Amino acid sequence: MKVLIDLLRYNREFLLGTILISIILALVAASFFAPYDELATYVVIPDMPPSAEYWLGTTSRGQEVFWQLAAAMRNTLLFGVVVALVSRVIAIAVGLVSGYLGGRVDQVIMAINDTLNALPNIPILLLLVFVLRDQMSWPILAVTAALLGWQHDSRLIRSVALSLRNREFTRHAVFSGMRTGQILWREHLPYVMPIVFYTTMNNLIWAIGLEVTLSILGFSDINRPTIGGMIYWANAHSAMVAGIWWWIVVPMAFVVILFLGLFMLAMSVNEYIDPRSRLARMGA
Amino acid sequence: MHEVLSKAKKTAVTPKNVLTVEGLKAYYINEHFGVRREVRAVDDISLTVQRNEVYGIAGESSSGKSSLIKTLAGAIRPPMRVVDGSVKFDFGGQSIDVYGAPEQLKPARWRHLSYIMQGSMNVLNPVRRVKHSFHDFAYRHMGLSGAAFWSKVRQHLERLGLDPDVLEAFPHQLSGGMRQRITIALATVCEPEFIIADEPTTALDVLVQQDVLGLIKDVQARMQASIIFVTHDMSVHAAITDRLAIMYAGRLAEEGATQALFDNPQHPYTAHLIGSLPRIGDVRVRKSLPGKPPALSDPPSGCRFHPRCPLAIERCSREVPLMQPSATGGRVACFRAGEVVAA
Amino acid sequence: MTDLLRLDHVTKLFPVGGFFSRRSMKAVDDVNFALSADKPEIFAIVGESGSGKSTLAKMMLGNEVPSSGQLSFDGTDVAAIRGRAAREAFMAKVQPVFQNPFEAFNPLTKLDEYLFATAHRFLGASNRGAREAAADAALQRVGLSLSEVRGRYSHELSGGQLQRIAVARALIPNPKLIVADEPVSMVDASLRMSIVNLFRELRDELKVSIIYITHDLATAYYISDRVIIMQKGKVIESGDARTVLEHPTQPYSIALKGAVLPPDPAAASAIIRQRQVVAG
Numbered sequence: 001m002k003v004l005i006d007l008l009r010y011n012r013e014f015l016l017g018t019i020l021i022s023i024i025l026a027l028v029a030a031s032f033f034a035p036y037d038e039l040a041t042y043v044v045i046p047d048m049p050p051s052a053e054y055w056l057g058t059t060s061r062g063q064e065v066f067w068q069l070a071a072a073m074r075n076t077l078l079f080g081v082v083v084a085l086v087s088r089v090i091a092i093a094v095g096l097v098s099g100y101l102g103g104r105v106d107q108v109i110m111a112i113n114d115t116l117n118a119l120p121n122i123p124i125l126l127l128l129v130f131v132l133r134d135q136m137s138w139p140i141l142a143v144t145a146a147l148l149g150w151q152h153d154s155r156l157i158r159s160v161a162l163s164l165r166n167r168e169f170t171r172h173a174v175f176s177g178m179r180t181g182q183i184l185w186r187e188h189l190p191y192v193m194p195i196v197f198y199t200t201m202n203n204l205i206w207a208i209g210l211e212v213t214l215s216i217l218g219f220s221d222i223n224r225p226t227i228g229g230m231i232y233w234a235n236a237h238s239a240m241v242a243g244i245w246w247w248i249v250v251p252m253a254f255v256v257i258l259f260l261g262l263f264m265l266a267m268s269v270n271e272y273i274d275p276r277s278r279l280a281r282m283g284a
Numbered sequence: 285m286h287e288v289l290s291k292a293k294k295t296a297v298t299p300k301n302v303l304t305v306e307g308l309k310a311y312y313i314n315e316h317f318g319v320r321r322e323v324r325a326v327d328d329i330s331l332t333v334q335r336n337e338v339y340g341i342a343g344e345s346s347s348g349k350s351s352l353i354k355t356l357a358g359a360i361r362p363p364m365r366v367v368d369g370s371v372k373f374d375f376g377g378q379s380i381d382v383y384g385a386p387e388q389l390k391p392a393r394w395r396h397l398s399y400i401m402q403g404s405m406n407v408l409n410p411v412r413r414v415k416h417s418f419h420d421f422a423y424r425h426m427g428l429s430g431a432a433f434w435s436k437v438r439q440h441l442e443r444l445g446l447d448p449d450v451l452e453a454f455p456h457q458l459s460g461g462m463r464q465r466i467t468i469a470l471a472t473v474c475e476p477e478f479i480i481a482d483e484p485t486t487a488l489d490v491l492v493q494q495d496v497l498g499l500i501k502d503v504q505a506r507m508q509a510s511i512i513f514v515t516h517d518m519s520v521h522a523a524i525t526d527r528l529a530i531m532y533a534g535r536l537a538e539e540g541a542t543q544a545l546f547d548n549p550q551h552p553y554t555a556h557l558i559g560s561l562p563r564i565g566d567v568r569v570r571k572s573l574p575g576k577p578p579a580l581s582d583p584p585s586g587c588r589f590h591p592r593c594p595l596a597i598e599r600c601s602r603e604v605p606l607m608q609p610s611a612t613g614g615r616v617a618c619f620r621a622g623e624v625v626a627a
Numbered sequence: 628m629t630d631l632l633r634l635d636h637v638t639k640l641f642p643v644g645g646f647f648s649r650r651s652m653k654a655v656d657d658v659n660f661a662l663s664a665d666k667p668e669i670f671a672i673v674g675e676s677g678s679g680k681s682t683l684a685k686m687m688l689g690n691e692v693p694s695s696g697q698l699s700f701d702g703t704d705v706a707a708i709r710g711r712a713a714r715e716a717f718m719a720k721v722q723p724v725f726q727n728p729f730e731a732f733n734p735l736t737k738l739d740e741y742l743f744a745t746a747h748r749f750l751g752a753s754n755r756g757a758r759e760a761a762a763d764a765a766l767q768r769v770g771l772s773l774s775e776v777r778g779r780y781s782h783e784l785s786g787g788q789l790q791r792i793a794v795a796r797a798l799i800p801n802p803k804l805i806v807a808d809e810p811v812s813m814v815d816a817s818l819r820m821s822i823v824n825l826f827r828e829l830r831d832e833l834k835v836s837i838i839y840i841t842h843d844l845a846t847a848y849y850i851s852d853r854v855i856i857m858q859k860g861k862v863i864e865s866g867d868a869r870t871v872l873e874h875p876t877q878p879y880s881i882a883l884k885g886a887v888l889p890p891d892p893a894a895a896s897a898i899i900r901q902r903q904v905v906a907g
Contacts, residue, residue: 172733345786522891562820
């Protein structure tokens with residue numbers, strides 16, 4: 001707790017990131033108190049500009065932009081977090097094991113890793129969308145994206161694990177009777193955490209970008225509000241041409257706020273979690 | 285500028301001394317996420333180094349010896365700061381006040397003041413031939429044309445017993461010992477008056493160490509240069525230094541002529557350092573000191589050695605002993621200096 | 628009667644050179660010696676960098692496999708140890724002490740975890756109380772106690788203290804052999820003798836044999852019973868430590884001894900003035 005207060009007080013990026021992400025989280029929290037069903041259309045007067053009554057205006061489909069945005073942000077963020085978490089678990093497991101075991105095992109794992117990495121992401125996802133059609137749901141899409149999004153990061157983690165494997169403290173741990181899992185989890189994981197945090201941020205942004213791209217193209221469940229979905233509907237109703245600019249500008253602005261906030265947080269947290277600065281704080 | 289000059293006159297640096305350090309205090313002042321830590325790495329040190337002398341500084345880890353030489357070389361940067369005291373060089377009448385007028389130091393580097401460091405790779409560029417390092421470090425300072433410069437460099441290498449063809453080699457093609465010899469050649473090619481040698485033989489094998497130490501002594505004697513030689517290894521100090529200072533927890537414990545210090549240590553810490561060294565042909569049991577070197581961030585009160593000292597009395601924990609002239613012609617900071625018996 | 632440790636013509640080759648010139652270098656070349664199981668001793672392996680002494684240590688610990696020859700511990704070939712159970716049974720009897728204590732303890736791991744893990748795995752200490760008792764007993768052995776170590780991290784202690792904790796940890800399984808690779812080279816001068824003297828106590832009181840690997844002839848002379856001197860993978864001289872180091876017979880050993888700087892300014896400065904250029 002004290003750490004958080006210190007970070008807020010001494011680290012400007014952390015402060016700014018916290019403020020931006022707080023805005024996003026407040027919006028997500030607000031989505032649970034929405035006065036209308038997020039899937040319902042024509043519940044308000046369409047095409048109203050931002051005003052005291054409709055803060056961010058209304059859409060041509062008769063939905064309030066504010067409440068649509070709140071629900072969209074929640075869904076998009078949820079998608080990104082699921083992708084990032086699932087792909088982190090895979091990346092850490094593969095990277096640490098491959099780096100620690102080394103030798104032949106490492107070569108085989110890395111060959112598979114690089115093959116998967118070479119697969120093009122968007123075509124695979126599109127193929128999946130076409131094959132599954134109506135069975136396509138966001139959790140399936142999230143898991144597929146996660147399976148496509150860890151290879152580069154596992155390679156980064158492996159390179160650190162390879163150097164850790166030859167450190168004297170690893171040999172010492174082995175002779176202390178620590179088992180492989182224990183060594184990876186307790187001795188090596190702290191050293192790859194900076195990479196994990198940094199890549200989580202990248203992965204989150206990548207996943208959200210992927211969701212937005214697929215939704216804009218209409219390759220997802222378009223009735224479920226997401227940031228990309230909002231832009232898809234706005235385009236479908238030629239919002240820009242019709243002068244309903246707020247329908248497009250608002251989701252875009254909030255994506256930028258989200259990305260900026262994540263970036264700032266990742267940067268400052270990274271500085272904090274780095275073993276070197278951790279040791280400096282411990283007084284080493 | 286005028287202030288600096290008048291200040292220099294007041295202290296009246298004797299021309300014999302190449303380096304005069306007075307009451308030097310350099311602290312690390314660290315603020316990390318709101319926690320302020322002050323580490324007194326160099327705490328009130330005064331010493332002089334004379335022309336044509338090898339002055340040794342001995343100390344363990346966290347004795348502050350590395351911080352001291354960084355401070356002497358004007359190479360400290362935040363969070364480390366000089367809080368008090370002065371460091372003055374005198375190169376043939378040209379005096380330089382390192383912390384009074386720091387801009388004077390820059391032109392003197394390498395020309396008058398050079399360094400031999402522990403890791404030779406810090407000096408030699410690993411991806412370029414050795415000759416480029418010579419060019420980068422020395423060319424500007426020598427004021428010679430290209431051909432004259434290279435003939436001077438080759439001549440210098442030959443004088444040190446090194447094959448001038450090493451200029452064409454890449455550092456990784458050479459052994460650690462050879463690289464260290466080259467860094468010595470590099471540090472001495474401008475014939476500087478003052479050399480700072482920081483653990484130059486620590487990573488070397490015994491046979492190579494013998495040769496490298498001989499080389500340093502050779503060059504120093506030929507050029508009549510002064511060297512500050514820092515190492516934790518007392519046997520190396522015995523071999524190469526003329527005078528020796530023992531540092532403990534950021535302060536000087538004792539200083540004196542090396543032979544006198546080894547024959548008749550006046551400080552219990554010195555006596556222990558010398559007495560605990562094993563020797564081939566001597567099977568007596570060596571004792572170890574209790575406790576551990578103190579952390580500089582939280583040093584003991586009074587004499588910083590008192591918690592580990594076999595001769596400590598109550599006064600030692602209250603009062604800080606000052607450096608006083610010792611019975612053997614050096615200086616010592618100990619209330620019971622006369623009672624120390626060499627182990 | 629079997630030997631505790633026996634090396635028969637142990638050789639280790641390492642490939643050197645680039646992609647086209649596949650040659651190999653003999654890091655360890657036909658090394659033979661044996662340690663008796665009945666009489667614990669401190670056996671010093673002395674050599675400079677590149678002499679093969681650290682490779683030899685890794686083979687004794689089972690971290691490297693000899694290219695040819697046999698290295699056996701308690702009558703079993705170390706290279707033939709397979710599987711976790713056999714490997715752990717071996718580790719309970721042969722324990723290492725590493726060179727740099729600041730590197731051997733993970734700076735982000737509490738020191739007591741090494742002690743507890745060792746007690747848990749090798750002594751079968753299943754509950755917290757038993758592990759703490761085993762750790763404390765071992766620490767008392769080296770002049771420390773669990774209360775001084777509990778919850779601490781490596782940067783909070785000195786190199787000498789850490790090295791004693793490392794020795795204490797190695798003692799927990801009641802090993803028969805400790806392989807110490809340059810255990811005092813990173814330890815401060817005022818604390819160095821406490822580690823060296825500790826090895827002697829272990830030999831006399833716990834009957835543990837110690838392989839003491841060092842480049843320092845003076846400490847090898849001070850504590851060891853027998854010594855071998857290695858150069859470029861080969862043993863060039865071996866025997867009783869006092870005899871060999873006082874009166875070496877081989878040119879390399881003589882040069883090595885001649886280069887040792889005594890703690891005596893007159894004699895030491897005479898040595899560096901000779902400046903005999905040997906090797907690169």
